[in-house]
Amino acid sequence: MIAFLDVVIGGVFHAAVLFLVAAGLQLVFGVQKIVNLACGSFYALGAYFGVSAVTWALGAGLPPALFLPVLLAAGLAIGLIGPFIEALLLTVYHRDEAFQLLLTFALVLMFEDVLRYFWGADPQQLGNLVMTYGTLSAGPLKVPTYNVLVIAASIAIAAGLGAFLRRTRFGRILRATAENREMSLALGVNVRWIYASVFTLGTVLGTVGGALVVPTAAASLDMPVSLVVEAFAVVVIGGLGSMRGALLGALIVGLMRAAAISWYSELEMLSIYLVVIVVLVLRPAGLFGKPVE
Amino acid sequence: MRAGLVVAAVAVLLALPHVLGPYYMTLVLPAIAYGIALLGYNLLFGYGGLLSFGHALFVAIGAYCAAVLSTRLGIRSFEAMLLAAGAAAVAVSIPVGLLSVRYVKIFFGILTLAFGMLFHSFLFKFYNITGGDTGIHVSRPSLFGRDFADLGQIAFLVGPFYYYCVGLLVALGFAMWRIVHSPFGLHLVATRENRRKSEYLGVRVRLFRLIAFAISALYCSVGGVILAVNTGQADPELAYWTHSGDLVFMTVLGGFASFFGPIIGAFTFVLLKAQLTGMTDYWRFWLGVILLAIVILFPRGIAGLGRDLWARVRKA
Secondary structure: OHHHHHHHHHHHHHHHHHHHHHHHHHHHHHHHOOOOOOHHHHHHHHHHHHHHHHHHHHHOOOOHHHHHHHHHHHHHHHHHHHHHHHHHHHHHOOOOHHHHHHHHHHHHHHHHHHHHHHHOOOOEOOOOHHHHHOEEEEOOEEEEHHHHHHHHHHHHHHHHHHHHHHHOHHHHHHHHHHHOHHHHHHOOOOHHHHHHHHHHHHHHHHHHHHHHHOOOOOEOOOHHHHHHHHHHHHHHHHOOOOHHHHHHHHHHHHHHHHHHHHHOHHHHHHHHHHHHHHHHHHOOOOOOOOOOO | OHHHHHHHHHHHHHHHHHHOOHHHHHHHHHHHHHHHHHHHHHHHHHHOOOOOOOOHHHHHHHHHHHHHHHHHOOOOEHHHHHHHHHHHHHHHHHHHHHHHOOOOHHHHHHHHHHHHHHHHHHHHHOHHHHOHHHOEEOOOOEEOOEOOOOOOHHHHHHHHHHHHHHHHHHHHHHHHHHHHHOHHHHHHHHHHHOHHHHHHOOOOHHHHHHHHHHHHHHHHHHHHHHHHHHHOEEOHHHHOHHHHHHHHHHHHHHOOOOOOHHHHHHHHHHHHHHHHHHHOOOHHHHHHHHHHHHHHHOOOHHHHHHHHHHHHHHHO
16 A cells, blocks of 8 residues: 555656646647657756756755755746747748757757756766655655655646636737637737747746756756657647646656556556557547547 | 769769778668668658658667577578568558558657657567667678678678668669659659548548558668668667657758658768767767758758759759
């Protein structure tokens, strides 16, 4: 029973981080119809930058207990490279999606060396900093408080994002643009601005996700390419462009991975790809997606 | 004009071992391997309009077939390796293709990526069968029953094996030329341009796409066998999705709208990568910059650029 709960909590933690990246992917796909292979690179960038920011802050005399706000701020700050990347994508909006996909693939290649240049080839980590927050225990079950905080932060971001997309004027315009770009243009919506902000928001979600995960796992150079496939699995299972789908997909992938790792590690990623294929075969548009063609 | 260029290119390929040192020859071999793989890949991508991000799967199948045959079963015949690889690739491509060709565009891309990664994690995790992350050794094959025991490894690769591979490239290139100019090839282009219209005209879109998928898998597996013999190793990285990305990179670099573009792309990519890795630790960055430039500035690739230049020369 305890082993089972451990797996569930581990899975939910992984899902919380995956959700952030996948939500960024969904947002960008929903509005701009671009699948961003570089989302994993943003995630890794957030992780590396988070390590540096926290190390610097601790060196400057910050009490270790404040490292979580520093991480969040670091994730938000480095996410502001979004508009610059979007300026590159601008050149291929009207082109075939093969070119859009390839452009983001070029970004994946470039980012890997950018990370190598600034942080070197060795994994970067924050040591045992997670333990400054202690552990929560319920009977025999022990969970690091930090993991619970990250899960809570992710839920808060999910709720905030939902409210933002549904209730605010900007969110409504954004959804309208996703639905029908030409009509938005005709009604005087500044689509350029919408695209730039959506892409930046997507980037920030990725970098914050990376920054939040780094105290529990080292930042390494293979992070981007391995995360991309997991994030893809999440959005395909949930349905491309759907936020609820990202949430459910992240839970499925997170829990399955945690279960596979602890019970039958050969199946780790294999099980996830199998779910992706089964979902695509039975429900081509994903669990919450809109059918296409 | 075109026939002349092809004859000249083949003549250059045949003369290369006499001109280049062994180092460059070991680069030309993978370029030929990728050239063959991309001839097939471009049937699907360039002519069929389906962007697969998982064709490294079939390259890996080819490589592992060669490895299993030579190391596990002790079969040394290169022809047997090619046959086994082709058969395995086509056998895998039919179920994978049946599921994938129901989709187009990004869904097709993601589904093929998922199949590729499925195979990668199988190779990676099932150590007992596949050798895990180190993969399986590939020993030197025999060609037409001759094993060239008097030649060293390098002499074998740049000698008889090289000519054999050039022969394969020419033969498979000719076959592909016939395929894309056959009614089948023209139908395939029609389904790319307008799926609905071609359906009205009685084209069986999914069947044709499935056939193109199987042919592309066959070509990729042949490329994989050559790659594995050249490096003497089959490892899981061959199936990783970034390797599929490299295949797309090469195709677009050379120009997917042209028949010979992918072959040009394969040679350019392999030589470029070798140069860059020799010059700097940050070769991925520069490859990315080049891909960015191609995508933004020259979407028709080197072949398109050449065609434009030629048109300008003729006008002047």
